[in-house]
Amino acid sequence: MRLDSPAELEAFRQQVRTFIAEHAPGRKTRAGVRAPEPELMQAIREWTARLYAAGYLGIDWPAEYGGRPDAHPLEQFIVVEEITRARTWPAVGAGTLAAAAIIEFGTDEQRARFLPRIRTCADVWCQLFSEPDAGSDLAALTTRARREGEEFVVDGQKVWTTNGQHADMGYLLARTDSGAAKHKGITAFAVDMRTPGIAIRPLREITGTTDFNEVFFDGVRIPAENVIGKVGDGWRVAMSSLGHERSGVAARGVELVAALDDLLGLAAERKVEDRPALEDSATRQAIGELATRVYVNTAIVNMAQSRMASGTHRPADAQLGKVFFSEINHDLAAYGVELQGVDGILAEGDPEALSDGWWQDAHLYSRAYTIAGGANEVLRTQIAERGLGLPREPR
Template sequence: MRLESTPELDAFRHKVRAFVAEHAPGRKRHAGVRAPEPELMPAIREWTAKLYEAGFLGIDWPARYGGRPDAHPLEPSVVAEEIARARTWPPVGAASLASSALIEYGTDAQRDFFLPRIRSCADVWCQLFSEPEAGSDLASLRTRARREGDVFVVDGQKVWTTNGQHADMGYLLARTDPDAPRHKGITAFALDMRSPGVEVRPLREITGTTDFNEVFLDGVRVPVGNVIGEVGGGWRVAMSSLGHERSGVAARGVELIAVLDDLLRLSGGRSSEELGELATRVQVNAAMIGLAQSRMLAGTEGAADALLGKIFFSELNHDLVEFGLRTQGTDGLLVGGDPSAVAEGWWQDAHLYARAYTIAGGANEILRTQVAERGLGMPRG
């Protein structure tokens, strides 16, 4: 495993850091992957477009669409880290997932139309995968799409759709062959969220904010030309695009270091065995990220690498913010809006949100089973 940087990556990092300091749209108020308030969206769209224009997003795209195929493969991770370090807004939505699917499986016409709109942030995308009975077990999805001439008619319900209230386009999975095996008969679509029959209902979470949405699809007509990949090949498209999304892992490591630094200040420099253990785990998390990146560069990634990293990060994040609350004593009961709350209630919000990290991307209980089966080769229970 190689953890050291290179002079080229260091120079790139300094360039990104300066750009973020000059152009970022301000600091995020809340922890985690959150949806901005509507009034922030114009600034975030402009910020995202600037990142693409400067060559800091879409780095691994084909040159024809503005990418730099000769760039160092860790440059996207550096960008994600520097955005996280500044605690500002990353690009909002699921455009990175959608662009991966379009680049690998889309038609030339789809790429020529959608990718420039992603670069200019004319389109914000959301991910329409999870359903009330198909979250971690995504292959159980029930949303149906039936062919009628040159369109598919879609009926169903999606849930936990982050930024659905802001999205122009949706990266949709629907079942086109109900008689096929679970992982077959699923098709990927590019869905115009302004289509008749699309209803977005924001969900207010325990944090008091609205980051997720339910999306109801009632007779929504999707042109056949918006199928991504082959009809019935949506599972392969989805798994491929999810596999390309690595830069967020590096950003999570930076987030934990920032939380640990805040925790050290909050504790007034007082050390404890528990704080030392948390600091050690933060370093272990960084080492796990370095190992995953090293294996990615060498082409030796293990089936359990990403799963273990997500489990470890999410549980460590929870323990960090929980310790932060306990350190505040009775002040830990205060919430945002109370002038006496520490850091304007950031710790309380982060603690309430921390459970989401243990569920999003697959509940940790499900992921542990996948580690056993895929990583350790254990028999199915």
């Protein structure tokens, strides 16, 4: 398990920390995976490009496209940890996810065309996987792509598309063979989001923000040269690229430790019977329980990183970590609101709201983490079947 780092990695961490302090586009004011406001996009595009240019993103890319394949495998985790610790914006969009698919399955022409534009953030990508009836069961997707000469014509709907309103390109899964088995007959595409027939409709959430979108395809024509991998092999392309997208696990430990620190600060500020809440035994007991879970989560993150770095990760590692993190995150945010007493009903924008309503926003958003990336109920089944080898649930 990763418990400490060698000197060269700590030197790299300090280098990253200095870079972030000098170039980051400011503090991220809302919890979770959020889409930037339009006025922030240019600064975040420039920030993303700087991260790539400095070699802090795309570390595992081929050297001819700017990667450092001989870098220590934990460097990518350190970069994510330090961005999260600084509470600034990560790279915008799904470019790293699309790049993983293009590097492994794309043609030389696709690599030369798309990868440099991802690095400079000339193109922001979005992920076009989930559908209204194909979220946790992604293989149930029904968006169709039919071949017409040198083009595919796409009809259907996607949903929960983060940054869809900002995207230049989309990483799309569509069904090209309706007669094939469920996980077969799916093809992966790179699609220009400005193509006629694409309609993007922002979804207003309970937080009041529009991080997600519905995306509709009505006779959208995609050149056949934009197929990523082989026609009908999109499921393998998608699963492989998702498997490469491991650095997000690094944020989970840092994010919860930062939230715990904020909770301690709130408890020191709030009063219980005219005393600081931290002097109240019930408050200390509640925070102590949450702190224990936070540091168990950190141990789970360290274990997952160590296994990823050594190539010994297990089928249920990612699911276990995601379930544990998302439920602690929810409980931390909920207690942050509870600790405010009647002030907990105030929200962002109210001049009397503590921390400008950060805890309230975090609480409203926290349920998203229990659904995004696979609903926790579904992931528990996967942990049981794939991780523990228990009998499969009756189908």
